[in-house]
Amino acid sequence: MAKLTNQLDGMIPISNWEPVANGIWTCELGDMSREQRYSDLAAEPPRLEAIDALSPADFPFIGETPSYLVTDGKLAVRLPAAADEQIYGFGLQFDGLKKSKKVLTLNVDHWGRGGGRTHAPVPFYISSKGYGVFFNTSRFLKVYCQVGNRKDSPNNPPPVDRNPPPDAETAPWQALPQGDAVEGHVNGRGMEVVVFSGANLMDVVRRYNLYCGGGALPPLWGLGFWHRVNAHFDASQTNAEVAEFRKKQFPLDVIGLEPGWMTYSYPCTYEWQPKRFPDPGAFARGLLKDGVRLNLWVNPYISPQSRIYEEVYPYSGSHMVWLGVVPDYHMPEARKLLVEQHTEDHLDIGISGYKVDEVDGYDFWLWPDHATFPSGTPAESMRQTYGLLMQHMLYKDLFKKNNRRTYGNVRSSNGGGSGYPFVIYSDSYNHAEYITGISTASLCGILWTPETRSAATAREWLNRLQTVCFSPMAKLNAWASSTQPWSFPEVTNAVRDVIQLRMRLLPYLYSAFADYHFNGTPPMRAMILEIGTHARNETVTKGELHGETDPYAMDKVVEATDQFMFGPSIMVAPFYGEKATEREVNLPPGDWYDFYSGRPVGSDTTITVTAEALDDRIPLFVKDGAVIPMLSRDVLNAKEASGCDLEIRHYGSADGTFELYEDDGNTFGYEQGNYRIRTLSVTAEGLTEDILTDAAPPMFGSASLKRMSRLPV
Ligand code: GAL
Numbered sequence: 001m002a003k004l005t006n007q008l009d010g011m012i013p014i015s016n017w018e019p020v021a022n023g024i025w026t027c028e029l030g031d032m033s034r035e036q037r038y039s040d041l042a043a044e045p046p047r048l049e050a051i052d053a054l055s056p057a058d059f060p061f062i063g064e065t066p067s068y069l070v071t072d073g074k075l076a077v078r079l080p081a082a083a084d085e086q087i088y089g090f091g092l093q094f095d096g097l098k099k100s101k102k103v104l105t106l107n108v109d110h111w112g113r114g115g116g117r118t119h120a121p122v123p124f125y126i127s128s129k130g131y132g133v134f135f136n137t138s139r140f141l142k143v144y145c146q147v148g149n150r151k152d153s154p155n156n157p158p159p160v161d162r163n164p165p166p167d168a169e170t171a172p173w174q175a176l177p178q179g180d181a182v183e184g185h186v187n188g189r190g191m192e193v194v195v196f197s198g199a200n201l202m203d204v205v206r207r208y209n210l211y212c213g214g215g216a217l218p219p220l221w222g223l224g225f226w227h228r229v230n231a232h233f234d235a236s237q238t239n240a241e242v243a244e245f246r247k248k249q250f251p252l253d254v255i256g257l258e259p260g261w262m263t264y265s266y267p268c269t270y271e272w273q274p275k276r277f278p279d280p281g282a283f284a285r286g287l288l289k290d291g292v293r294l295n296l297w298v299n300p301y302i303s304p305q306s307r308i309y310e311e312v313y314p315y316s317g318s319h320m321v322w323l324g325v326v327p328d329y330h331m332p333e334a335r336k337l338l339v340e341q342h343t344e345d346h347l348d349i350g351i352s353g354y355k356v357d358e359v360d361g362y363d364f365w366l367w368p369d370h371a372t373f374p375s376g377t378p379a380e381s382m383r384q385t386y387g388l389l390m391q392h393m394l395y396k397d398l399f400k401k402n403n404r405r406t407y408g409n410v411r412s413s414n415g416g417g418s419g420y421p422f423v424i425y426s427d428s429y430n431h432a433e434y435i436t437g438i439s440t441a442s443l444c445g446i447l448w449t450p451e452t453r454s455a456a457t458a459r460e461w462l463n464r465l466q467t468v469c470f471s472p473m474a475k476l477n478a479w480a481s482s483t484q485p486w487s488f489p490e491v492t493n494a495v496r497d498v499i500q501l502r503m504r505l506l507p508y509l510y511s512a513f514a515d516y517h518f519n520g521t522p523p524m525r526a527m528i529l530e531i532g533t534h535a536r537n538e539t540v541t542k543g544e545l546h547g548e549t550d551p552y553a554m555d556k557v558v559e560a561t562d563q564f565m566f567g568p569s570i571m572v573a574p575f576y577g578e579k580a581t582e583r584e585v586n587l588p589p590g591d592w593y594d595f596y597s598g599r600p601v602g603s604d605t606t607i608t609v610t611a612e613a614l615d616d617r618i619p620l621f622v623k624d625g626a627v628i629p630m631l632s633r634d635v636l637n638a639k640e641a642s643g644c645d646l647e648i649r650h651y652g653s654a655d656g657t658f659e660l661y662e663d664d665g666n667t668f669g670y671e672q673g674n675y676r677i678r679t680l681s682v683t684a685e686g687l688t689e690d691i692l693t694d695a696a697p698p699m700f701g702s703a704s705l706k707r708m709s710r711l712p713v
Pocket of ligand 1: 231259297340357358426477479488
């Protein structure tokens with residue numbers, strides 16, 4: 001920790017920390033009466049019991065006290081950070097996890113602007129010292145992460161002569177002198193800051209997620225395969241596409257319609273286009289009979305052609321988006337209008353969820369920062385939270401009220417969003433960045449899908465589909481490309497195999513999501529949550545002075561963000577980009593095994609894997625003692641998975657256990673305790689099963705052990 005310095009000129013030491021739960025402290029700075037907290041928009045209240053069950057952890061700032069300042073209409077806060085401390089997080093960022101020595105503008109935006117602007121710029125960071133900080137105020141936030149040096153700080157490095165005379169012995173000059181704090185400000189009157197401690201980084205993230213109400217628990221079908229058809233498809237084209245999936249034996253759980261299903265879109269009516277969908281009820285029911293659910297694309301901007309336009313008009317903001325009004329969903333009247341229309345036209349015929357598009361947008365698509373809204377919510381808060389507001393309304397007022405679970409997409413989210421069953425996607429489409437997104441999202445209660453749209457080659461197609469099958473939503477989005485999983489015949493079998501593998505892993509994956517919901521453990525996660533900050537996480541290349549290309553000789557830090565954990569035991573290392581068929585894999589300490597063969601692959605080392613040696617399968621590695629419950633056979637959708645027997649795979653030689661979570665897969669009965677947990681334990685003697693709670697019937701059938709690795713004699 002930094003040295004004790006409470007006397008920074010003009011800064012007010014924060015003395016009003018309130019312990020609100022085990023290892024969590026909040027403080028209100030300035031005037032919060034007109035500010036909005038992200039946590040107020042969370043899906044559920046904090047899960048205090050689960051937070052209490054985590055091991056106790058002390059308040060992290062034991063040296064210099066955090067402090068704040070109100071100046072020039074800004075509220076600024078300063079959280080000390082030591083020179084050897086690493087800062088990670090700040091939302092769904094595609095350029096890496098580490099944010100030390102970076103300045104970020106955390107505004108909701110499309111990815112592409114960089115510098116912090118992204119679909120989910122969650123103002124939450126975690127520190128390598130084992131704590132996290134959440135700026136719980138829905139304003140644009142600018143943060144300086146260990147960048148900038150106060151003149152009255154005792155922690156500054158000594159200045160170094162950049163141009164010493166010959167033979168002088170000087171330390172190397174630093175282009176970016178080490179800062180000793182994370183400093184951030186909003187243009188607002190107040191800010192709430194929440195501090196989370198933890199025995200390790202994973203516990204810090206768990207606490208954050210639990211404070212935001214826990215993680216989302218999708219319906220079982222949401223974890224199957226998704227396909228979004230061309231935006232202009234009609235009912236019979238969509239039915240034909242679904243039939244093709246079955247004919248070719250490709251799993252399919254959800255079919256997504258894109259904007260053409262509506263009478264008008266951009267702005268939207270939310271009313272069925274009768275030429276394309278003359279009988280939406282019969283269409284939806286027909287699909288459901290075959291176990292396929294319908295998901296509808298929407299954006300929030302309402303067309304003058306919509307039957308709710310006139311009524312919603314007074315409850316909308318001053319500016320339009322795509323010439324549609326922007327409802328202020330803080331107004332109960334606006335929520336009621338939309339929910340009634342959606343219930344009648346969609347929910348009642350069995351629509352399973354939505355893809356909420358265009359809630360991020362660049363400045364020139366969204367409203368200006370001086371727009372006004374009838375609830376008095378400032379335009380910038382509205383921008384930071386519009387995606388959250390939509391999730392809140394659809395999840396709570398539409399689905400939860402009717403005791404039906406949903407799973408869908410949204411293109412922006414923010415702090416407090418962990419409980420929403422919505423997965424972010426993007427137009428940006430860089431495969432390496434998409435893989436990084438899986439890790440960064442895991443630090444801040446966000447679900448992200450690196451969806452597949454199209455590809456230049458069969459190899460790229462296969463690699464992308466393999467990645468997406470190990471993400472929160474396995475999805476092909478063919479809205480413009482009209483692609484199908486079998487679009488590249490030379491890899492069709494390999495594509496089918498990975499989708500089938502995803503399906504067979506449903507019991508394992510569903511339990512990982514239950515752990516997210518109940519305990520805050522992200523289902524997919526960055527390696528730093530697994531192993532802490534580790535030497536192999538990054539390589540630093542020394543900058544080389546060059547007058548035109550590198551005038552400050554800046555060091556370049558390259559992080560390893562192309563591996564991640566899928567559930568508790570499987571490490572995924574996809575092929576991508578230039579590493580399309582061969583790549584290095586960092587194996588953390590501990591014995592690791594090849595998922596497919598059960599063979600040992602090493603510990604605390606780097607290995608090279610090739611697509612050829614893996615028969616074109618995605619590289620997957622499993623921890624010693626891992627117990628992985630899988631369906632015992634291939635299925636075409638989640639409906640077929642129910643009642644299916646289980647193959648319990650065991651890897652390595654250590655004993656292992658797995659808590660298999662089961663419930664009805666569709667309703668909120670689990671909130672009343674209607675679930676079942678079977679503890680599957682594997683030792684040298686074999687598999688034993690204990691029922692921990694049995695308040696719901698089993699979801700899957702009987703379990704039998706498959707040892708993947710030979711035990712030592
Ligand atoms: C984009 C969205 C795509 C697709 C398209 C339809 O903004 O990212 O996935 O839905 O709109 O117009």
